[in-house]
Amino acid sequence: MRESFSPDNTIFVQLCFEGTDPYSQAGGLGTRVVNMGEALAEQGFETHLFFIGDPDLPHEESRCGGRYVWRRWCQWISRHHPAGVYDGEEGKLADYAGSVPRFVCDRIALPAAAQGKRLVVIAEDWHTAGALCNLSDLLHAHGIRDRAVLMWNANNTMGFHRIDWRRLGFVATITAVSRFMKHIMWPLGVDPVSIPNGIPARMLKKPDPKSVRALQKAFKDRGADLALLKIGRFDPAKRWMMAAEAVGLLKREGVRPLFLVRGGIEPHGGEVMARAAELGLTAHDIVLPGRPSVEQCIEAVRSAPPEADLLHMRFFLPEEFVRLLYLCCHAVFANSGFEPFGLVGLEVMAAGGIAFTGSTGEDYVIPFVNAISCESSDPREMVAYLRWLNENPDAVASIKREAARTATHFTWDAVITNLLNRIDFIASRA
Template structure:
């Protein structure tokens, strides 16, 4: 006897996440890899069987299970990646072709078919433009075999890159479009689509207290004997959208007005970095490079302390999470003042560590200026200068904002975000007339001869053979 309750649960639903990036060092190029890694782990921790299909390290196992078998990592296109050792986007087009050709058959044969036979619903979530075509092809294949109505398909947009390569009419027809903020929703209106908003999240560990002794030591190092010296931090890619020049100019103007600053900088390898440091140098700011090799928190502090006096410390080494969170907590402010930010994950991480985040006015839906963060509305460096001096004159406001910011961050841990997503999935399941059951077998999918027939007709038989997961 089956009990119908209309609620999505780990007993009746499993997830398939499709993304180019993933948890391997080889597979991570930015925030997207962090997002899918943490989302998949959070889903599995809540009890959902979760498959993450990504372009993985070619020398790691093709299939790896974690969290008692609930999280299944599937490293795709490894045979292609062996020819392209420089990360996930090396050989991008070749990997994309292989991914599109082979993933749909794997999803139907090895995931959807047995799941539906057990009376379970499958949720397929694709991330960013690389998965737009594979989502369409998967939908077509599932429709051919008569199981498309058993599967919820969502496609999520995290950035505005390569949107000219997306067939919006087709994708909007076969999936439910999603994005990570109201700002991005409004951007997508210009494309003639209206996505659902499911925000990004942070792991609950980011709420763990930072050691106050490390915070105090870092502040002492940054102040260099002057307790009135402002301590600022900025981390991110060297991209004009991040408004690095605005930050450097603000630091220069603060120094000129008699308010010295220590700024910790961690950028990337992008060419814009040369423009950033050139501007700082011409504005009379003293820049000191700091190097280290995979340091611990204590070694990070030692390296900076030994670097000598400077206005700007260019941290040219991998920053361990413990050091980053300590810096968020110790700094007077972290400058996440982007002119374009789909969500603003850095600022949320700052707030989780009880830091002061300075954001832009784009995707940071959670930020309320002078309540839980500082929100800049222009690219004028004087706006930054004015807000930072205000905080310096009102330390009680600064402390209140630190507490309010962490309270906000608690609302965006992945467990809460998943609750948001489940609510939307249940709405979509009702719209699609999917029956959610607690137990029991409700259908059996036709056998391999039908699949073979489809493969011949579509000319895709070869695509089945070069699936990366063996």
Template sequence: MMKLDGAISPENTLFVLLCFEGPDVYSTAGGLGTRVSELSEALATQGYTTHLIYIGDPYKPAIEHRLDGRLILKRWSQWVSKYYPNGVYDGEEQKLYDYNESVPYHIFSEIVRPAVAEGKTVVILGEDWHTAEVMCRTSDLLHWFGVRQKVLMLWNLNSLMSLQRIDWGRLNFVTTLCTVSKYMKHKMWSLGVNPLVIPNGIPSRHLNPVDPEAVQRLRNIARRGDPNRFFLFKIGRFDPDKRWIMAIEAVARLKDAGHPVTLFVRGGIEPHGADVFRHAYHRGLHIQDVVAQRPNLQQCLDAIEQAGPADIYNLRFFLPEEFVRTTYAAADATLANSGHEPFGLVALEVMAAQGIAVTGSTGEDYAVSFENAIVTETDDPDEIVGYLLYLRRHPEKQEQMRQASQVTARQFLWDRVIDNMVGKLEFLARKQNIVLSSVGMMDVVADAPVQDQVAQEISVAANTASTKRGSTV
């Protein structure tokens, strides 16, 4: 075994990210798509060759190279997706079958085998329950061909969905389990596993200054000539876990107490949205729908300004990032008051824009109440009401929190998160007896070289799997 004289670096390590969601509009259904898109881009920007294998748009190229070839997007199961045009989770089970059957062979023959021949380490990171089985099968295949010890395999949990479908004993044996917050780590203890915590991150562009003129114009629009009118924002899926009813009730109670409110709402298409607006209507809040066709920032402002007076503006259009960040900065608070939040990416984005986030008390490890955010610890709407009135009476505290919030957000830039992850990977490499060299040379104790015959065996196996997949749809 060679003497350790290096560490993980772009010269000796490449990454493979496995996820159902990805950067295509077809492939994005929530925060998971944002996470893997930004993480893969950040890794490639740091110089790491990064493969992202996801359920991609069936009408885009199967393989796309970005960032001078370092980021390789691989749109998987496109032949299945053509039968299911309504996004990544349309035809979910058929796509999952194809993904599990074919991805392991591709990883071995097209990624791991050539990387090992070049003396490089491969890090494979699977995301959420959809990739649990494929991670297990990939580990088995790599072990069969004598290269499993040259690969670091991690599986990350972002949500508590479909955990009953996971063979935890098998997954925990073949991968290192990870999650995004201490809250999620404690949730996973009940499953008999103890994951490493590697937090989510945000791209550095989220720290760019927000246009102060746009911020002031948006405040003027929201307050409708009343400087004492509260301006609040809530964005996210219409899910009971997001505590939408709590937020709406807080707005109603503020209004009843003589404190008028303007609330901007951007939800999804989930059925719970009907419950939310029904509650608002019965509480006497005036709701105004706002529609637009893929507007820019100024067009968003124009559309809201022309909508007329209301308590709640239901923004029924795609919100460009520039508008969202302007709203974060302009609002008195953004209500990210979830009762269950694995990490709390929205609140961190609010903080990056020097906004004030109202969070829950679950996965938001970074939030310290009245230091960089407002942290609610109950589902009582009066808690939100009381905290907002406190901030209204202490404007100096608002400014301190806005400054501190961006300092916190800076600690969670993807570059820093990757540094955190690399530190843990080096720990795992030592446990696995992987020896990394600063010049990209690697060896492993008692590990046999891969012979050319392996490529022929894999080619036969891959062709057989492809023939089987042809009859699944």
């Protein structure tokens, strides 16, 4: 019988352009890989992450008692491209695909094989596909390809036209973050293994009760009938217009809404704010310097002009404050029209909040049981469900309980158990 993968016999390698540094983050991918790597290391696995790092930080850094090693790659290129991970993208792509495989083979894979250990490589998104293929060739040339499991994961469809699917499918097992993504990829001639995303276990911890009371009082002091929240990039696919129009409908019906938003720097943000004004919503920008405390964030909400229906939080949001908002708001709009997985919705559920999701990649949602799922782009659908929640307080309490319970199945510890079972199967058919 084949030996299972364990910390005693397995080393993990993560390949990803995005990583832990602010320089390395353009979305949620960096958070995903770092949280996964930390969870693997905390379970005892030696884990290595290769990412496009800040050129001014150390090339190598370790965490979790030395079990999790970060290697900042392409720093010599990044030094000439200060705008972030994807600045100078083509040069970084070529350097990464050419140099990372050699380093992994010589410095990690060959020593691991000499010790009787196996290698599991998880590569993320299109930028790493070439590197993974090159690594497979090197391992084969050294006669140790059978000591490694290579996996390539799709978090979204970006860059799919740049991938040699035939070669990638030959050398690696292709995975995806949801059944939705799996089905999208079938026409490409691949049949991915679905392995969900995860959240850190700390997300399950309930916010400080004193802070909960303070934020709820701030909402009450503002006279808000409904406190609503939307966080995400200003991307049309996130259906910001739908959310704004739903809030506008509520106001016209005589409801006093408080719509808290946190977007990005994308141009669509201007269109959203212009539409909100057309709908009769009064907006106010909240700007705080540096990294404010939770107390400062709450006070900023409380003391904003009383006539404001829409508070645009244009400042750094501490994780503790975000989780507080998730719990205290009557609903959190994570209503994307295209969502490969939908991590925000899951984070809302972990905090015990009410998530309004779309109906694409959110595999964790059971509509009206642990969240609210919107099937259309019609803002009247959101308004109808908000009315239903307002009229059914017992349903609200039940959804919140089920949401928190569901989230426990998607912590990284739980996802890694899933992952290890998949890896055992993948290795058995090699």
